[in-house]
Amino acid sequence: MSLIAEMSQKALSLGLPISVHLDITYRCNERCVHCYLDHDDHGEMTTAEIINVLEQLADAGVFFLSISGGEVLMRRDFFEIVERARQLLFNVKVKTNGVMIREKEAARLRQLGVEQIQISVYSHRPEVHDAITKLPGSLKKTIRAIRFLKAQGLKVSIANVLMAGNFSDQAGVIALAKELGVQYTLDPTITPKMDGDRSILALRIPGSALKQVFNNAELVGNVEEFCAPPPAPDEDVMDGYPCSAGHTACYISPYGDVFPCVQFPLPSGNVRKQKFLDIWNHSTQLKEVRSIRARDLPTCSTCAHVGTCTRCPGLAYMEGSMRGPSTADCEKSFQRTGIPSANMLKRARTESAGPLIQIQLPTNSAQDGPFPVATGSPEALAGISVHA
Amino acid sequence: MAEKYIARSKAIAARMIGGEMMVMSAVDSTFFTLNEVASTIWQAADGRTPLSEIVTDKVCQEFEVERDRAQHAADRFVDELSQHGILLVSDQPLIDSSQESR
Numbered sequence: 001m002s003l004i005a006e007m008s009q010k011a012l013s014l015g016l017p018i019s020v021h022l023d024i025t026y027r028c029n030e031r032c033v034h035c036y037l038d039h040d041d042h043g044e045m046t047t048a049e050i051i052n053v054l055e056q057l058a059d060a061g062v063f064f065l066s067i068s069g070g071e072v073l074m075r076r077d078f079f080e081i082v083e084r085a086r087q088l089l090f091n092v093k094v095k096t097n098g099v100m101i102r103e104k105e106a107a108r109l110r111q112l113g114v115e116q117i118q119i120s121v122y123s124h125r126p127e128v129h130d131a132i133t134k135l136p137g138s139l140k141k142t143i144r145a146i147r148f149l150k151a152q153g154l155k156v157s158i159a160n161v162l163m164a165g166n167f168s169d170q171a172g173v174i175a176l177a178k179e180l181g182v183q184y185t186l187d188p189t190i191t192p193k194m195d196g197d198r199s200i201l202a203l204r205i206p207g208s209a210l211k212q213v214f215n216n217a218e219l220v221g222n223v224e225e226f227c228a229p230p231p232a233p234d235e236d237v238m239d240g241y242p243c244s245a246g247h248t249a250c251y252i253s254p255y256g257d258v259f260p261c262v263q264f265p266l267p268s269g270n271v272r273k274q275k276f277l278d279i280w281n282h283s284t285q286l287k288e289v290r291s292i293r294a295r296d297l298p299t300c301s302t303c304a305h306v307g308t309c310t311r312c313p314g315l316a317y318m319e320g321s322m323r324g325p326s327t328a329d330c331e332k333s334f335q336r337t338g339i340p341s342a343n344m345l346k347r348a349r350t351e352s353a354g355p356l357i358q359i360q361l362p363t364n365s366a367q368d369g370p371f372p373v374a375t376g377s378p379e380a381l382a383g384i385s386v387h388a
Numbered sequence: 389m390a391e392k393y394i395a396r397s398k399a400i401a402a403r404m405i406g407g408e409m410m411v412m413s414a415v416d417s418t419f420f421t422l423n424e425v426a427s428t429i430w431q432a433a434d435g436r437t438p439l440s441e442i443v444t445d446k447v448c449q450e451f452e453v454e455r456d457r458a459q460h461a462a463d464r465f466v467d468e469l470s471q472h473g474i475l476l477v478s479d480q481p482l483i484d485s486s487q488e489s490r
Contacts (some may be wrong), residue, residue, distance in 0.1 A: 063403040091401035113399045113414040
């Protein structure tokens, strides 16, 4: 086990939040077609409030701090926030589109000892990237920023969100990352908007494209191993929890709201009203998230993929239940291994069985209206058959 | 033998977790965990207090270790961390220390 894995295990056993994702603004200079945020400012935390939160996080034991947005540089106090975070000795990762980073900003990030800068790149072609960000010239500026950051010796990674509209440019982005000498990461998951709007899910890549990703040795390493059928789950798997959300990690919005994860919009408290540690230790929502084990998941506990699935409890929550399946992850497990998930099989059975409720009207009552009159007795409901 | 002054590098991330100090270099991402004795030296590395004083006043007091043995272990620890740029070592006080170790 690596030292970092040991540290995470220790944090888990001590109930410590080792990792926090802090969005300091939702404002942005880009308008990405797949973005899940509302970019208006509804009352962001002030500089003083954010610094106070950072001090609380340091006292709580947080080590890894991701500072993100929106576009972080839309805040004039961005460097003041990062400077305080580094004084408090956080391992700081900054997520940005890079458009506002020039030589001076890159040098400042280096001086402050930021661990890593993650920059979103959607394509190596301006016409595709800029059509996604809706900001003309954005790819050129983003690539310029990456060069400035690299010249400072900073670690940079390109985050490539895959959508139907840019999937075919994936190899081009990988080549661009190689040319720039930066790490490449991809994310094939488009998430619903934070207000619950699911319309952007239409941008997701189709299953066949996912399969291509999972069979790309350059991305996954040993394809045979990566796509192998899941082993039978043992007791450890059934006693396991799905991810670090709420266990050793959480998310804080620009308005001070605390959630288990940026992808898990379950309001669990607000740092403007309560101390962070009070929320972390006593929130009923976080306690509920922590109480869930694989064996408690009605459908997923019966699934062959239970031990290997990337099931996101936040996406499941957005689909209706934090104990339910996340269909995007069902699809990933299926495309990776060719074995359908328990949820897919269940849905197929339901769909093939026809409608959930069938009503047969008494022959001579059609003239009385479309529904039989139920009097409350079982006999009165005899005309209704239910297909599970 | 010249006195040693030690200060934590600015290019690190660090946090005390369950009695152990976790330290990561921002330069090469090398990750260290320090035991309780090493954590005590680390937290006292303010650039102003001589290492010998840290050993006498902190290590020997808190852990009931024989002084020469503690000094030898502290010298080795400081050498190792300084090689990774995690600790700065000088025979003169190192003044600037704006970081807070928590």
